[in-house]
């Protein structure tokens with residue numbers, strides 16, 4: 001798909017919308033582009049965006065000015081371009097990673113995260129890494145990638161790209177989001193953590209999110225197009241934010257299982273956090289972490305900048 005370039009009429013820097021009643025991790029988004037070439041069965045963009053066609057915004061100086069203002073008013077900013085697009089999906093046709101890294105040179109106190117399901121890291125590898133840049137992958141077992149994450153890079157390709165950016169000196173982020181129930185989910189996630197443990201050096205992990213499958217009513221029509229999808233395997237209920245999610249005890253089981261695998265295979269104290277979960281879930285999964293957005297944000301920021 002050909003990229004369109006146009007001016008963005010609005011504000012670039014925004015709070016991550018999170019969910020009412022969920023404990024926010026204090027994250028920000030800066031959408032310098034929108035549209036995604038991938039077709040994940042669970043992806044909200046499939047119903048949220050009117051078109052999948054990529055649009056890249058040209059008023060970069062405005063984004064820079066907004067970052068300057070945000071940097072004056074806020075502390076410990078963590079931000080990314082991965083809300084309305086995949087941060088690196090169009091790297092073969094655009095040089096936005098280079099543009100972003102140039103901008104982030106001017107804001108050494110702001111942590112910027114490239115979030116991707118691609119393996120497009122060649123541009124990043126040709127640039128000297130900055131301390132405030134994190135390159136993150138959304139990861140799932142290969143069995144789930146094949147069925148639910150269409151057109152994305154395979155798990156081996158993503159892990160290989162992760163190994164390369166780590167080797168080049170970048171911090172890496174990991175997102176297990178969404179964690180999806182299948183008949184063999186325990187075995188699959190156990191093997192996934194094992195695979196990651198063969199590649200990632202625990203001290204290079206900036207942060208690692210855990211989020212369970214969730215989707216709004218309007219996405220059902222999109223999901224039904226994928227006959228092999230396993231999204232309806234676990235017991236789903238409509239939650240407080242009108243999104244479908246796994247029943248709470250099942251989410252707790254998922255998080256505890258994955259958390260313990262990570263503790264066993266990667267590190268007893270990795271920078272883990274939950275995405276879109278409430279206080280009670282936080283207390284159950286991370287009893288030693290205060291579910292306070294400012295504290296969580298500071299903890300993740302410090303981990304990235306260490």
Ligand code: SF4
Nearest residue numbers: 016018024025275276
């Ligand atoms: S917990 Fe997830 S949805 Fe909420 S602010 Fe953080 S990244 Fe955004």
